[in-house]
Amino acid sequence: MIAFVIRRLLQGVIVMLVVGFIAFSLFNFVGDPVALMLPPEATQADRQAMREALGLDRPFWAQFATFITNAVQGNFGISLRLGRPVSALLVERLPATLELAFVAAGFALLVGIPLGVYTGLNRNSWLSRFFLTVSLIGVSLPTFLIGIFLILIFAVWLGWLPSFGRGDTVAVGGWTTGFLTPTGLKALILPSITLGLFQLTLVMRLVRSEMLEVLRTDYIKFARARGLTSRSIHFGHALKNTLVPVITITGLQLGAIIAFAIITETVFQWPGMGLLFIQAVQFADIPVMAAYLCLIGLIFVTINLVVDLLYYLVDPRLRADRAVAGGH
Amino acid sequence: MDAIRRFLDGDVFFSFKRSPLVIAAFVVSVGCIVAAAGAGFLAPHNPFDLATLNLLDAFTPPAWTERGNPAYLLGTDDQGRDVLSAIMYGSRVSLLVGLAAVSLAMVVGVSLGLLAGYAGGKVDAFIMRVADVQLSFPSILIALLIDGVARAALPKEVHDTAAIYVLVLAIAASGWVQYARTVRGSTLVERNKEYVQAARVIGRHPLAIMFSHVLPNVLGPVLVLATIHIGTAILTEATLSFLGVGVPPTQPSLGTLIRIGNDFLFSGEWWITVFPGAWLVLMVLAINLLGDWLRDALNPKLR
Numbered sequence: 001m002i003a004f005v006i007r008r009l010l011q012g013v014i015v016m017l018v019v020g021f022i023a024f025s026l027f028n029f030v031g032d033p034v035a036l037m038l039p040p041e042a043t044q045a046d047r048q049a050m051r052e053a054l055g056l057d058r059p060f061w062a063q064f065a066t067f068i069t070n071a072v073q074g075n076f077g078i079s080l081r082l083g084r085p086v087s088a089l090l091v092e093r094l095p096a097t098l099e100l101a102f103v104a105a106g107f108a109l110l111v112g113i114p115l116g117v118y119t120g121l122n123r124n125s126w127l128s129r130f131f132l133t134v135s136l137i138g139v140s141l142p143t144f145l146i147g148i149f150l151i152l153i154f155a156v157w158l159g160w161l162p163s164f165g166r167g168d169t170v171a172v173g174g175w176t177t178g179f180l181t182p183t184g185l186k187a188l189i190l191p192s193i194t195l196g197l198f199q200l201t202l203v204m205r206l207v208r209s210e211m212l213e214v215l216r217t218d219y220i221k222f223a224r225a226r227g228l229t230s231r232s233i234h235f236g237h238a239l240k241n242t243l244v245p246v247i248t249i250t251g252l253q254l255g256a257i258i259a260f261a262i263i264t265e266t267v268f269q270w271p272g273m274g275l276l277f278i279q280a281v282q283f284a285d286i287p288v289m290a291a292y293l294c295l296i297g298l299i300f301v302t303i304n305l306v307v308d309l310l311y312y313l314v315d316p317r318l319r320a321d322r323a324v325a326g327g328h
Numbered sequence: 329m330d331a332i333r334r335f336l337d338g339d340v341f342f343s344f345k346r347s348p349l350v351i352a353a354f355v356v357s358v359g360c361i362v363a364a365a366g367a368g369f370l371a372p373h374n375p376f377d378l379a380t381l382n383l384l385d386a387f388t389p390p391a392w393t394e395r396g397n398p399a400y401l402l403g404t405d406d407q408g409r410d411v412l413s414a415i416m417y418g419s420r421v422s423l424l425v426g427l428a429a430v431s432l433a434m435v436v437g438v439s440l441g442l443l444a445g446y447a448g449g450k451v452d453a454f455i456m457r458v459a460d461v462q463l464s465f466p467s468i469l470i471a472l473l474i475d476g477v478a479r480a481a482l483p484k485e486v487h488d489t490a491a492i493y494v495l496v497l498a499i500a501a502s503g504w505v506q507y508a509r510t511v512r513g514s515t516l517v518e519r520n521k522e523y524v525q526a527a528r529v530i531g532r533h534p535l536a537i538m539f540s541h542v543l544p545n546v547l548g549p550v551l552v553l554a555t556i557h558i559g560t561a562i563l564t565e566a567t568l569s570f571l572g573v574g575v576p577p578t579q580p581s582l583g584t585l586i587r588i589g590n591d592f593l594f595s596g597e598w599w600i601t602v603f604p605g606a607w608l609v610l611m612v613l614a615i616n617l618l619g620d621w622l623r624d625a626l627n628p629k630l631r
Contacts, residue, residue: 015461026477140613142563144570145605148590152598163594259466266571267590281472281573284480293473300464 008308012301017068019297023290024067076291081283086291090273095175096166097272100264101257103188104196109250112200116207117239123212132208135201143260147194147267154190162187164269195264199253206249210242251307255300343625353617360611364420373410375417390599403599406592411599414585415607421581422608425492426562429499430554433561436500437507438550442538444508445515456512459505467502471564474498475573491576499564503557507550514546552626555619559612566608582608 042050058066070076076086119128138146155163167183169176178184214220215238223233262274269275273292280288335341344350363370390403403411444455462470478494479487487494518524519542527537568574569583570590577584582604589601 015464018461026480137609137613140559140563140616141609142567142570142612144567145586145609148586148593148601148605152593152602156594156596156598255464256466259469262472263468263567263571278472278571278573281476281479281571284476286480289473289476289480296465296469304464 004312005309008305012305015301016294016297019294020068020071021064023071023293024064026286026290026293071291071294076294077287079280079285079288081280081285081288086287089276089288090291090295093271093273093276095177096270097258097261097265097274099178100188100191100195100261100270100272101254103192104257105199105250105254107192107196108199108203108253109246112203113207113239113246115200116204116242117211117234119204120208120211120215121234123208131204135204138197138201141197143194143198143263144267146197147190147264150190150194151267161190163190166271191264191268191270194267195257195261198260199250199257202249202253203246206246207242210245211238214238214241247310248307251303251310255296255303258299259296340625343621347621349617350621353614353621356610356614357618360419360607360614361423363416364423367413367416367420370416373413375409375414389597403597403603405588405600406597411603414580415582415604418580418582418585418604419607419611421492421575421579422562422565422583422611425496425499425565425575425581426558428496429503429561429565430557432496432500433503433557434507434550434554437504438511438543438547440504441508441511442515442542442546445512446519446534446538446542452512455508459508462502463505467560468564468567470502471498471568472571472573474501475568479573488576488578491574492579495565495568495574498568499561502564503561506553506557510549510553511546514549515542518542518545548626552619552623555622556616559616559619562608562612562615 074087078084079086079089082089115131119131122128151163154161162183165187166178167185167187168181169178169184170180171177172180178188220233220238223237228236259274261270261272262278264270265272265274266278273295276288277292279285280292344354405411405414440455444452475494475498478490478498482490482494515538524537524541527541532541565574565581566583566586569581570587572587574583575581577588580588585604586601586608589597589599589604592600
């Protein structure tokens with residue numbers, strides 16, 4: 001178990017170093033920071049002085065080491081577009097993205113699991129076929145179009161819900177939240193549906209196929225033979241065993257949700273990290289791009305690690321297998 | 329003639345004939361391709377010919393509504409361009425970028441997969457580790473990043489002309505992994521078969537063995553994968569263009585059209601967004617359905 005954790009941790013560190021290296025290369029090979037910071041009429045001596053002041057004359061690896069040290073401390077320099085420290089910008093935008101991502105994931109699970117159970121249990125009813133067809137169309141719909149259509153229907157035609165922004169937010173400590181005001185909650189509805197819809201179809205299809213698989217197993221037949229109620233069989237025995245892959249996939253999808261938030265945030269002008277990133281790409285704002293890259297990398301590596309460990313804890317068979325294979 | 333008769337009697341065509349949904353998907357796909365390829369002759373207007381544009385025609389709603397003009401079936405946009413014609417020209421850009429990106433991803437992925445599977449050892453470990461790391465990030469993020477780097481690295485004038493190539497590269501770079509993994513898996517199996525050993529014994533060059541002997545035997549699943557990938561690639565292109573980092577506005581794709589139309593959503597000109605969006609969905613849905621069917625029809629295990 002400990003060896004497994006250490007190996008996974010090491011892999012995570014290596015991936016982070018690679019991501020950091022790419023982010024660092026952005027600074028080094030894309031544009032010349034000295035040319036950007038000095039006026040065009042600067043002399044060669046000025047340039048040299050600037051180079052030394054910035055530490056750009058040092059060997060490549062020494063510069064990389066400095067970059068990593070700074071990055072670990074959250075120091076990514078100053079945004080070229082907004083003229084403010086990148087870390088402050090990201091911290092300011094983080095709550096908006098995280099709130100959106102968690103509401104979207106919650107929506108996907110709360111609606112996706114019951115739909116999956118229903119379509120798994122009643123596989124031939126017309127309602128199940130309807131859900132499955134709709135989910136196929138849902139997969140072919142790009143996120144931004146779902147957002148646009150939702151805005152068109154609920155904001156422009158019906159006028160029920162706001163079409164952009166977060167509504168009123170309340171600052172709790174350093175965290176701005178939209179959960180505490182009515183306009184904030186209303187503003188969350190359309191973006192989180194847009195963001196969660198793809199994951200919803202995924203969860204639904206996954207739960208359905210797992211249910212079909214589990215319902216065929218011997219212990220379900222045995223439970224039926226014992227005369228248990230269908231309710232206790234379906235929810236107590238079957239559903240419980242379908243949840244292992246659901247946990248894994250949802251965990252892994254949480255990263256995808258945060259990444260796809262870029263699109264949703266652009267459609268709804270949601271003031272999160274994704275919108276910051278897309279503006280950085282449009283303006284070639286390297287420090288923001290590098291910092292976002294590192295942050296997303298960190299989130300992905302952490303999620304992968306946590307999911308692996310969770311899997312290990314939830315499914316006792318994995319532990320047994322490994323113990324045997326490892327000769328313990 | 330004989331080949332055609334054999335195809336018409338074969339079971340692939342039989343399963344095609346039996347499913348009305350697949351036939352519909354086929355008709356829609358072919359229709360989209362013809363409309364895109366023949367945009368120059370078929371489109372009722374030329375949306376890029378400034379001489380024919382009339383600003384007085386701007387924001388004409390679709391022809392069947394009250395203020396509609398029969399000359400503009402699906403209405404016009406803010407500059408008086410015919411939406412239907414713009415869609416036909418736009419889907420040409422979308423299809424071209426999608427096809428080019430899929431081809432590039434296929435060539436790169438298949439080559440690396442062959443190399444990894446046939447060479448084994450450190451080469452294999454390196455390629456597959458890169459693939460693993462890339463696979464743990466969503467492809468749209470990787471495409472965005474490559475696009476962003478190119479935008480920062482190239483001067484503005486160069487970037488505008490090169491934007492489409494950068495886009496193709498970005499989408500291809502985010503999609504090669506699946507081809508590499510599939511091909512590597514089949515190559516590992518093929519490598520130990522007798523015909524490969526025989527080729528090795530007669531002293532053929534490893535590259536010749538890989539490309540002329542192994543490649544034809546691992547290509548089947550790759551083609552199916554490519555069909556499904558086309559839909560994804562078109563959606564990725566549309567998403568990037570919608571985000572404003574895709575093709576330049578001078579050569580709008582479907583995604584660019586949707587982005588332009590999005591600005592007029594609130595003033596009630598819904599047709600500028602909705603029709604390109606619906607066209608995109610219809611096209612991708614049809615291609616995906618065809619891909620799904622092809623995968624099942626060519627898979628002997630499912631029969």
